[in-house]
Amino acid sequence: MSELETKSLEERFNQRIANDEKIEPKDWMPEKYRKTHIRQISQHAHSEIVGMLPEGNWISRCPTLRRKVALLAKVQDEGGHGLYLYSAAETLGISREEMFDQLHTGEAKYSSIFNYPTLTWADIGTIGWLVDGAAIMNQVALINTSFGPYGRAMIRICKEESFHQRQGFEIIMTLMNGTDEQKAMAQDSLNRFWWPALMMFGPRDADSPNSEQSMLWKLKRKTNDELRQAFVDQTVPQAELIGLTIPDPQLKWNEDRKHYDFGDLNWEEFWQVVHGHGPCNKQRLDARKNAWNNGAWVRDAAMAHAEKNANRELKQAV
Numbered sequence: 196m197s198e199l200e201t202k203s204l205e206e207r208f209n210q211r212i213a214n215d216e217k218i219e220p221k222d223w224m225p226e227k228y229r230k231t232h233i234r235q236i237s238q239h240a241h242s243e244i245v246g247m248l249p250e251g252n253w254i255s256r257c258p259t260l261r262r263k264v265a266l267l268a269k270v271q272d273e274g275g276h277g278l279y280l281y282s283a284a285e286t287l288g289i290s291r292e293e294m295f296d297q298l299h300t301g302e303a304k305y306s307s308i309f310n311y312p313t314l315t316w317a318d319i320g321t322i323g324w325l326v327d328g329a330a331i332m333n334q335v336a337l338i339n340t341s342f343g344p345y346g347r348a349m350i351r352i353c354k355e356e357s358f359h360q361r362q363g364f365e366i367i368m369t370l371m372n373g374t375d376e377q378k379a380m381a382q383d384s385l386n387r388f389w390w391p392a393l394m395m396f397g398p399r400d401a402d403s404p405n406s407e408q409s410m411l412w413k414l415k416r417k418t419n420d421e422l423r424q425a426f427v428d429q430t431v432p433q434a435e436l437i438g439l440t441i442p443d444p445q446l447k448w449n450e451d452r453k454h455y456d457f458g459d460l461n462w463e464e465f466w467q468v469v470h471g472h473g474p475c476n477k478q479r480l481d482a483r484k485n486a487w488n489n490g491a492w493v494r495d496a497a498m499a500h501a502e503k504n505a506n507r508e509l510k511q512a513v
């Protein structure tokens with residue numbers, strides 16, 4: 196393709212983005228747009244499936260049968276989200292094997308939040324309330340992302356995440372209506388998860404290498420800092436309503452800005468966790484690698500079955 200032709204395709208593409216048109220997998224797109232989407236969508240998918248692990252840890256120890264049914268369904272939903280997202284990324288020309296390989300070798304990231312342990316039952320409530328709450332804040336904005344398959348996957352995912360958020364909040368509310376020990380358990384869980392939940396939104400805008408281009412392409416519709424602020428503004432009143440204290444002495448309503456001011460995050464900790472040195476990074480990756488290796492026979496059997504059927508159909512056709 197000549198330089199002139201590429202330039203005119205690029206102009207047409209930029210015009211479509213400016214008009215808020217969706218870009219579909221077979222449409223022409225700049226190579227960098229394709230690669231950036233593979234990066235973000237596959238990392239999002241990895242986050243969903245690694246995210247099954249901290250909660251999976253409590254399925255056999257739920258306090259009641261009702262809680263167990265809800266948690267089982269939630270963890271399955273997260274697996275489903277991962278599958279939609281892997282499929283969306285595959286439309287851009289990467290295979291699932293390649294994506295898993297990138298996860299297993301550490302080339303692809305997944306959300307830092309899932310490298311923290313779930314020590315008590317209250318953590319299951321906190322994950323639903325804060326982690327799904329933060330995920331929705333980010334994902335509702337992504338419904339309007341420019342790449343069609345990603346935006347459409349988000350519609351269903353957001354519906355399910357908002358149910359997860361409510362079930363988590365209801366667990367914490369129940370604990371806050373309970374004994375002193377239960378209240379202390381809920382507060383301790385909030386103390387441990389508050390800052391890691393704020394880290395889910397990524398580095399400050401000034402330190403985010405991908406944001407500027409992703410905002411121009413309308414892959415991201417809001418910046419990391421905008422979403423983090425919206426999450427704090429939404430969550431602080433929820434904590435106050437049920438008698439929990441946000442572990443941030445600098446947290447204060449700012450009447451001029453009409454937003455909460457809050458303390459700075461521990462960015463050293465954030466980057467340590469992102470680069471593989473968090474409390475559970477090794478455990479999480481080992482679990483995923485084992486799942487992939489132990490599932491090899493299922494994939495092989497499915498392929499052999501498909502091949503056998505295809506051969507049978509071919510023979511019948513001859």
Ligand code: FAQ
Nearest residue numbers: 239242246304305306307330394395396397403404405406
């Ligand atoms: N953890 O330039 P930016 C969920 C990386 S789903 C780890 O700002 P970007 C559901 C980033 O990848 C949660 N790495 O990057 C659930 C980049 O590295 P790279 C996941 C992080 O992409 C709930 C580098 O730092 N949600 O929770 C993190 O523009 C409950 C520089 O950062 C999504 O993935 C982090 N927190 O913005 C499941 C949503 N932050 O790739 C189970 C979609 C940044 O250049 C239970 N993703 N990094 O090597 C996004 O919106 C964006 O990718 C951001 C990062 C906002 C995460």
